[in-house]
Amino acid sequence: MSHQKLLVVVAVVLTFGCAKPAATLDTGAAPVRIEPGTPPIDLRADVNRNGVVDLDAANEDDGEATWDSTHGAIFFANVDDDSARCKGTDAAGRPLPDATLPDCNDATDEVINGDDDLADLSTLVIKAWPEAPAGTVARLLLDPTPASKVRLFRGNTPAATPINPDLPLALADLTKGVTVLLEGKDIVRNMGTWDGFVDVTLQVTVPENKYWKPGTYTDTVRLRVAPVLTFHHLQPVETAYASAVPRDADSVKFLADVRTALMAASPNMTLVTANTQDQWAQDFFETGYATMPGANGAQRVMRVFFRSANIENPFDRSFPMRDAGRIVFTRFRGKDVAGIQQIDLGSPEDSQSLNSFGNFETIPPYTNGGKQWPLGRVIRGSITGFAPDQSFVSMTEAQKYQEPSVNVDTSWLLVGHIDETMSFLKASTPRGWILLVNDARLAKSMLEAEVARGNGATPMFVGMNWMDDQGNEQPARTTISALLAKTDIMMASAEAAVKVDEQLAIFKRETGITDAEIIKVPFLHEDVQGTSLAHMPGTVNMFVLDDKTVAVPNPHGPIIDGKDLFQKQLEDALAPYGYTVKWVENWNLYHRLAGEVHCGTNAMRAIPSTKWWEVTP
Amino acid sequence: MKTLGLVVVVMAQVAMARGAIEVKLAPADAAAMQKEIAAAKKSSPLAFSAVQSVRAQMATLDAKKRGRFAPVTPRLNAIPDATWALAEAIVLDGSLDPALPRSAQIAWQTGLLESLGGRRDAKTEAVLVAALNASVEPETLRSAADGLGRLGTDGAAAALIAAANQRTGAERAAVFAGMGTCRRAVVADFLAKTLATTVLEKEQLALVKSLSMIGNEWALETPAGAPVRAEVPQLRAAAAGALVKLFSESQGNVRQQASDAILIVNAPETKVLLAQVRVKDPAAVDALLLKTH
Incomplete structure (x- = not known):
């Protein structure tokens, strides 16, 4: 639970425990004044790494905005191809150029490609706040850089739909609670541009009302992409x-x-x-793996193949790379198997062997x-x-x-x-x-x-x-x-x-x-x-x-x-x-x-x- | 019948067009080579077809290579009695299909030069000197120097020193890097003195490599390792002295390479030489002393 939310809970407890009303409640008897409560804003993820999102466990909430070896939520770069939709060829059946060959994977579309793909996404839950007053506006916010590295879906089935962070959530998402799925779109490529962490923030703006303190409240959960x-x-x-x-x-x-x-x-x-x-x-090619917590102490696994960064045909604009390495995408990439390519086509010729x-x-x-x-x-x-x-x-x-x-x-x-x-x-x-x-x-x-x-x-x-x-x-x-x-x-x-x-x-x-x-x-x-x-x-x-x-x-x-x-x-x-x-x-x-x-x-x-x-x- | 000199000129022009080295032989040398080739074709015809077989496979070998270049030298080395088949390939027909990648061309040319030199036949000196003088690409130039150096003749030593003095830039460094196979005192002295005055790191590293070859302990133990056995102590002393001096005056990669070269040479005077420079960097010298055998 974040420090901010801790204050919220303390405030609520004090409010009701000490019976210090700020509004009046007409019960027919003498009016009772009720202090407005602080809204119970709560966004949760698998912070305790037990493979599920616990809505009631304290260690699912504590320290959720930070990440270390003891706690913190994790997500996959969803760059496998669970539905085997990536063929390695264009519509005419021609081999895709080296530059675009890796561009097809489960994260390069805006749908969830079946139950297998669903399993590669990480779950967040906006805990229900049934008493959210009318006019309350909720949004899910992402920092600018990580925003391009992940995608959020609303729902918990393959029919889940992408969330546009520019638009507010429906009030019902707050009052009934909603499951949000986070999809990593890539692995970390360079620490200088992205360190692999994503902060997802639930921001809720509460209007003037009788029972809840108006204002803008936030709850942030930090997640890290699984390394390869x-x-x-x-x-x-x-x-x-x-x-x-x-x-x-x-x-x-x-x-x-x-x-x-x-x-x-x-x-x-x-x-x-x-x-x-x-x-x-x-x-x-090189083999690797990415893992994240699964249920019952198990590890969820995505196998990974790296294509070698060998330049074989430097003057071929479409196919400059070592041809055999295409197998990473044309044959190996598939269900729970990702393909990764990273190359600088300007790297020196005389050190190509080192790649x-x-x-x-x-x-x-x-x-x-x-x-x-x-x-x-x-x-x-x-x-x-x-x-x-x-x-x-x-x-x-x-x-x-x-x-x-x-x-x-x-x-x-x-x-x-x-x-x-x-x-x-x-x-x-x-x-x-x-x-x-x-x-x-x-x-x-x-x-x-x-x-x-x-x-x-x-x-x-x-x-x-x-x-x-x-x-x-x-x-x-x-x-x-x-x-x-x-x-x-x-x-x-x-x-x-x-x-x-x-x-x-x-x-x-x-x-x-x-x-x-x-x-x-x-x-x-x-x-x-x-x-x-x-x-x-x-x-x-x-x-x-x-x-x-x-x-x-x-x-x-x-x-x-x-x-x-x-x-x-x-x-x-x-x-x-x-x-x-x-x-x-x-x-x-x-x-x-x-x-x-x-x-x-x-x-x-x-x-x-x-x-x-x-x-x- | 055309003279070989004319053939050489004509073929050399073709070779240049394909990016191969243009080998020019003096008429007398060309005539001598022609005679040797003719005799070899009678006595060892299979060697010629074997060399051509390797040449014919260069596209495949290059495509299958693991690393920078296909290892052609060991294949050519395995062909017995191929001295003049190799010489013919270098002088008359050293080029490959120009459509083949540079890596194939380099692998083929360097393989020919190294394998010919490795046969240590003094009669091929003129061919290798001509190849050295004709080479421009750093890899080929290094291999030409390497191949010529293996002959260990007075002529080879003189030609190598002359080439090193005449070339500049990357070409000079390439000659430096290859000439250490010429285990002659005059070459060792030249390398040692040059190292003492060279400040360019690329040239320093090439000279260090060459000194490690010229004074290479294990190579010198072999029968053909030292063409003039009496020069061996002088060779090793020159190499060790120059390398220890550089070790004491350098840092980083140059020092590391000098350190390795000192150990490869493993000259009897190494410990004394190191003791003399110990004051400059006792810890580094002591660490190196621990590695000496």
Whole structure:
């Protein structure tokens, strides 16, 4: 209850309790004077976050004009497409341009698109004031900036009609009470223009009358739009995604291996494939979620897909963006699934790679130095002069709960993605997770140890080729000694060792992680155009399925004592944490093109039980 | 039969029209190359078709790339006996379909230059010097310097230093960034002295990168890492000295990159050098000392 309303109640109690009338009541006996009461203006929302609007609960009213981790109402940005009305094409069936493709969603019309859409709106209630005198005028007010971010409906059914804030409500809405639905029209894009909060004010002007004090009264409720959060690896996969590259036998093999890994983890995990030549399923979209309080402690959920802010065709006015990312709107957007796009078409060409979502990972939850990150924290490659699209960064920063991101230097990598050097696994440790990080130094020492054991002639990359399957394959086969003798590979690997150390130093400073919580993942690099690329399959670029299964690129290392040296190392390192490694063949499809398993997959994961609204960002 | 020189000029004009590099060889060098190519086509015909196969796939590779450029160098590196097939592609037919994106053109050209240089065949020096002198795009210029540097010859070192002195702006920085593969004392000294007088951050970063390559500890351990083994101590000392000096005098990203480069070089004298500059910033030096092995 607001301070203003508290005064109202006190006034009413005093008025009637002390029987100090200000009007006369003719009862036939001696006239009794009744003091005019203060009008009981009451606008309510789900301030106590129990999933319903309680008209009588005090904690639904207390502090309703403020918002923090203990109380405050929440609403969704209603940017899904519950009725599947958005087709991604114009009336003639032509694909919508990139700029307008996101413009169709449940919030871009002024109707409620059925019961599913109704469920995505937040309820406010104007509590009935049956004694409101004739001539009383009530309005619902919104501050100018948030007013463009939300829409109000009168009613509580799909037939509810939009409220024009310029017009007063009907008197009956006050005397009988009315349900108002609030629809968020967008997520927060930039804190500089909108912080995500909306103050809805019920303003009531009471005319001169016998029983109520005349004047203008207000009651304000503050709501916050649900932020879009991204998943970390501690949440198990529910739906996996991968590209099905048409007429590509390697893609068929890859998908088969991924399916096998998924089945090993859980029969409930499904694999959704997208028929596209863009095989980098990790890169052209990112999964996320928005949640708000539901009934009985449950969370209401809206799944979210971000389209990557990649410029692919800068001179194409209609379709400048990475084409494969359109799938966010043409296929994924739907019931309780939103699509989000944010791009600056003027962002630098040479840092476009950083806008791919292989360069956007979420560190699992942690606490460090008194600062808590219970929903995890974004990590990306970004330094001055080599940074992702700043409009997209501003948008993710505006979600607040997983930001500011940890930024490390990936400029030394050809691709420049954070997933080339780091990954995370759930672990039964106080922290709850471990970091996996590339270590070229370890790869070199492992190979040198085998040379010392007399295994220098042992072949590696057996059966693998560096070319494609169109008649000009060149064997990749080499030996341990030959690999160690390659000047340019050792040069790049020495650099990688130091650069990863630098990344790790930042990571340790930001998270407090210790060496005991870090698994080193050995592979060597090579030099391409003065930058670095995994020469051996980059096994840290893995697909984490759940708390016991990971899909990892087959390293095709030397067979020592009947076992692949690098497979054994990783299996042994992960076994204490209960993980089974499922090896995936990705040499041809991904490794040869500067990627691995993680680059070729994506996932919608289980919603965390941690509720963002109970967190202080 | 037309002379190769004429062919080179004609093809170079076509190449220029398509945005490729215009490689000009002296007549004697052109004749020598023609002879080598002819011999290679007899001894290793598959190498030529393999290089052309990669070229034919550039549209696909570019479309499928993850990141800035398609990794062409590893594919070309895998083709055995392809030295003259690569040289032919650079000099005579380095262009791609002009309709292909710039990223494809750059990936192809840089792949050719790096792969040719990586074969460390001194007979290709004239080709790579000509490519260095003809290159304009920063990425191509860097790769030409990188490729030429890998030869490690006196001629390569001289050509690189000359190019660095002649170029200006972004082109100069590109030469700086690539020439560190030339692990010769004269180049190390040049880079070190240039770094001491350079104030432009972009050039400083390019020089730091190059010094990290020229003194790269792991690279120098390999058989082909140092063309003149006796120069190795001088190389590493020059690199370490210049990098420690810059580390002590810089801040921000330049200092960070210098710090990384010092660790990559990991010269024997690093700790002594750091101790000498410790007074300027003891905490930073101590932190770096902790990372040295």
